[in-house]
Amino acid sequence: MTAREQITRKPDRLSPTATAPLKGAAWKALTAKFPARTVPDSWPASTHSAEEVLERLDRPPLRAANMSTHCARRLAARHILAWLESFPGESWHQRWSASSAHRMGSRWRTEALAWLHARNVNVREEELRSGLLALLCADVFRPDLGWLSENCRRLHWRIAMTVHRDPDGFRRLEELADSGLWDATLGLRARNQLAILLMAKGGVINDITVGDCLELREIEIKTLSLKGGGHSLFYSLLKGLGTFPGDAPATLRGMTVHTGQVGVGQLVDRYSLQFGPARDVIVDYLSERQPVMDYTSLENLSRVLALHFWKNLELHNPGIESFHLTPEVAAAWKHRLQTKTAQRKQPDGSVIDVVSPRRNVVQLMSLVRAFYLDIAQWAAEDPSRWGVWAAPCPISQAECTHKKHISHRKARMDQRTRERLPALPTLVAAADKQLKNARIRLDAVRAAQARQSFTVLGEVFAKATSSTSANPESSTMVTDAAGRRRDLGQAEKRAFWSWAAVEFFRHTGVRIEEMLETSHHSITQYTLPGTGELIPLLQIAPSKTDEERLLVVGPELADVLSAIVCRVRDSTGAIPLVESYDMFEKTWNPPMPLLFQWRSGGQDRRISESLIRRGLTEILQESGLTDAAGEPLHYQPHDFRRIFTTEAIMNGMPPHIAQLILGHKDIGTTMGYKAVYPEEAINGHRAFIARRRELRPSEEYRAPTDVEWDEFLGHFERRKVALGDCGRAYGTSCQHEHSCVRCPLLRVDPAQRPRLQEIQENLTARIDEAEREGWLGEAEGLRVSLAATNAKLAQLGERTRRAATINLGIPTFREIVGRTATLPALKGPATE
Structure with a gap:
């Protein structure tokens, strides 16, 4: 968190940005395009008498291979049919709907058992479950998808529907699945979903529609919270059969979270604007601009005008009904626009609001300014439609200047590139x-x-x-x-x-x-x-x-x-x-x-x-x-x-x-991506110096005479003093009146440490003498010299410690030098 950010415990009034989010709009459009099959009140299998139903259970493919299993299912089915006969209806499905079973979930067995026990029928709860399975395989009645999703996800339900309802359809799906996937957890889950669809909608695998699959997934997501791509494998398997129409989606993965393209009205209405006429003007304005804009830009413009502009004004100025803003209202709105509020979760689990500067404030104000100017121009062309909404623009041209914003962004991006390119x-x-x-x-x-x-x-x-x-x-x-x-x-x-x-x-x-x-x-x-x-x-x-x-x-x-x-x-x-x-x-x-x-x-x-x-x-x-x-x-x-x-x-x-x-349209954008490095500035400066040198007087670059060369070499000889070397530049005189101990340019020779210590002792003795005799001015000057001497001794100690480092085997310059040049004598002409 930067120093400019401010943390507040109270939520900002503008934090609920979207009261009607667009999430799932694509799913709604898909369900409208592919409706699910409706379940009729009756069909031939649901109108048979109890004896006819039991007779069907005795024949393949509904008859179980194991005799004890078949007998248990048949007997329990008889008891369930007897219980359902106590409810009104002309078909078994109507009687099931009239009972309390479809509302009670798994507790329906309690009601059925109570009714049967009251008539001295001894049956257990597990037996009723097996009887229900036999009746669903026979398509006697069809519980809704929600009831089945909660109560019929066991192994034997899936196996029974595979064997007794549509074995050929399940076999074709198995051939489409990856090797080993059909019997894995994902495959078993897909087979459960297919079995539920057959029990709820009837028919066989080829009869399942896109709408049926959409309805099942919507129930699973909303009721059972079964999210994730692994729950849509059943749809991909059905799609592979080729029975779905050509415009059916290839997969249901992610369909519930994608928004898809929505109308201009929906883009604006997600912010629940209070003043209807202003909402209509924004919708009309976006509709006029829509033909020349891509969808992303249209969505962004709707967010700026509806949320950052008008919704902001409505929240802080209740009852506002005009685009003609007073200077105070406009100034307050522009001030609020400078910052943004984001929620951040803390280590203790609490959530706080973090207020930070908004970087794209110039772009937001530019879009609002364009809104005002466009309406003013359209008002001149069509006064009856736009004239009543024309108003002075509260944003000046100067406030929409991008120069500073672009330079700041360029600096940030260059810094990012300079940090990341070497890494x-x-x-x-x-x-x-x-x-x-x-x-x-x-x-x-x-x-x-x-x-x-x-x-x-x-x-x-x-x-x-x-x-x-x-x-x-x-x-x-x-x-x-x-x-x-x-x-x-x-x-x-x-x-x-x-x-x-x-x-x-x-x-x-x-x-x-x-x-x-x-x-x-x-x-x-x-x-x-x-x-x-x-x-x-x-x-x-x-x-x-x-x-x-x-x-x-x-x-x-x-x-x-x-x-x-x-x-x-x-x-x-x-x-x-x-x-x-x-x-x-x-x-x-x-x-x-x-x-x-x-x-x-x-x-x-x-x-x-x-x-x-x-x-x-x-x-x-x-x-x-x-x-x-x-x-x-x-x-x-x-x-x-x-x-x-x-x-x-x-x-x-x-x-x-x-x-x-x-793929840039402007070369300026390309150069904006290119980071500027200090080496480029250095090389450019050196090139400038070279060009400037060409313009200087030529006599400054002539060959030196023997006298000038001797004077240059003599300068280095004259830098040698008793304590070491003087570091003053060529062509300059001594500025310290040859008081070398005090001079910062003196580089003391380590071999002269005893001499420097003698000077230190001498200065100490002289200071004592000056204090005894009362020479206060002399004592003050000597103390300055003593301090400089102590500093020189400290510098020698530091150099000695650095010289005492461990030798890593790296040769020094004296060890790698190829030859040594001998300086000529000061007197006489220079020699090579």
């Missing part, structure tokens, strides 16, 4: 070491037997079972010495993709979204017309500037790309097609053979930005790098882009070529 080799070495160690651990756990302890890299592990494979021998899950479970297979995956990201970043200088959208199609080659030489190229898909570009692939980058391609290929040699979510445009990209993908939870998916950032953090922790303040050094993916630019230009790449490689 890049250490970071690269740490990433490589982490990957090698992860592979060593992975090889060790694969070679170990199930539940066997083994030691690798000084750590002791015990092999454990895994949720992704039914074979315990193929598990990569271990328990370390502290009792924590660790998946060494997942650790090796994270280490590989962290290493690949570091190498990709530093060799290409691309943005993180561009790296994650790089596909197998991006790797191409170009044949030179003259020589026929093949030049490997990497095509970067359009991102921020909507302009694609090509990079030449060097040998190092080619090795990285080769390692990635070899890793992501499937058993057929092809790279799987993966749908990815564009975090900026809030849309799903079409399936592509992305390079940065992995298989997680039995599904192929794109690697996320958060995983790349966590990987960088793990590498930095491994490397132990620190900044100038001694704090752990942090790398952002964009730091590699600035480092790439700085290295390229410093090593001779023309800035306009670097501009094309980076």
Whole structure:
């Protein structure tokens, strides 16, 4: 926390920023597009009599292979049907709905048992459960998904539905699943979900719709809090059958958290503005600007106008109804805009508000100023629509000056680059070491037997079972010495993709979204017309500037790309097609053979930005790098882009070529990425001195005469004094009247220590004499000389201690000198 930050215990009035968040908007649109099947009140199997139902249970495929199991299920089913007959309805499903069972959850058996016991029917709770299973397999009635999700997730329910309802459908799904996954924890969970869908909606596997799957996942998330990608494997298996429509989503992973694109009204309404007419004007303004803006910019503009501008004014000025702000209101709003409030969790678990300066305040005020100026211009063109809202702009042009902001940002970014560029080799070495160690651990756990302890890299592990494979021998899950479970297979995956990201970043200088959208199609080659030489190229898909570009692939980058391609290929040699979510445009990209993908939870998916950032953090922790303040050094993916630019230009790449490689529209942006180093200023200054020297009088650079040379050499001879050497510069006279003891330029010869001690004793005696005789002025001057003598003796002691250091074998200058020049005599002409 900086000195400028202020901590307050009271929450800021503006802290509830979004009362209607957009999270899950994409899910709502998906459920509206793919509605779930409705359950009718009756169907043929639900209208049969009790005897007809029991007769169906006696015939395959509903008849259990074990006779005792079949008899127990049949008898319990008879009792349940007798109980349901006590409720009104023309079908068994209507009677089930009329009973209290669908509202009581697992307690329905208590009600049924009480009714049966009252009629002298002896039956146990476990028997009723088996009878219910037989009736659900026969599709006699269909409980809702919520009831089934809470009460029917046992092993025998899944097995019974697989055997008695649709064995062929389950067999086809098993063929689509990975080897060993069908009987692993993830596979069993998916089969449970499929069985629940069949019991709730009826039919067979091919009858399940996209809407059914969406309804089940929504219930699991909201009611049972079953989140995570591993709970959507059942949908991916169904999608692989080819029964879903072509526009069905490729996966349900992450669908509930993505917002998707929403309308302008929803973007504004998430902030619950109080004054409706102002809300309508902002919506109309955004609608006018929407055709020429991308979705990210539109969302940002809606946030600025609705939250930072009007919501802020409403919270601090209740009842405000006009864009015409008084000077006091405008000044207070601009003052509040200078800071932002963020919540920070403390070690004791409490949460406090941290107020810090807002760095992008100039951009926010620029957007509000543009809002005022646009409405003023549109009011002249369409007075009936915009004229009533035209008002003087409360923000002047001077307040929107970006010059100081840009210079401060440039200084911060240059400092980051200067700190991180020298540390890049250490970071690269740490990433490589982490990957090698992860592979060593992975090889060790694969070679170990199930539940066997083994030691690798000084750590002791015990092999454990895994949720992704039914074979315990193929598990990569271990328990370390502290009792924590660790998946060494997942650790090796994270280490590989962290290493690949570091190498990709530093060799290409691309943005993180561009790296994650790089596909197998991006790797191409170009044949030179003259020589026929093949030049490997990497095509970067359009991102921020909507302009694609090509990079030449060097040998190092080619090795990285080769390692990635070899890793992501499937058993057929092809790279799987993966749908990815564009975090900026809030849309799903079409399936592509992305390079940065992995298989997680039995599904192929794109690697996320958060995983790349966590990987960088793990590498930095491994490397132990620190900044100038001694704090752990942090790398952002964009730091590699600035480092790439700085290295390229410093090593001779023309800035306009670097501009094309980076995809910048303005060369000024490219030069802004290039960090300024002190060496450049030094070299520039030296070049200036050389140019200035060329303009000075030529006689200053003539050859010296013999007299001038003798005078120069004689200067060094005259610097020799009794106590040592005088350090005054050539051409200067003594400024201390040859009082050498007091002179700071005197460098005492260690051999003259006895002489200096004699002077010290003499000065002490003379001071005593002057004090006895009353010569106070003489005594004061002698004390100054004595202090200078003591200082000279202290300097000699320090030099003696430094000379007494241990000899490390490094030769001194006197030992490596090649020859010794002899100075000529002072009298006579200079000789060579």
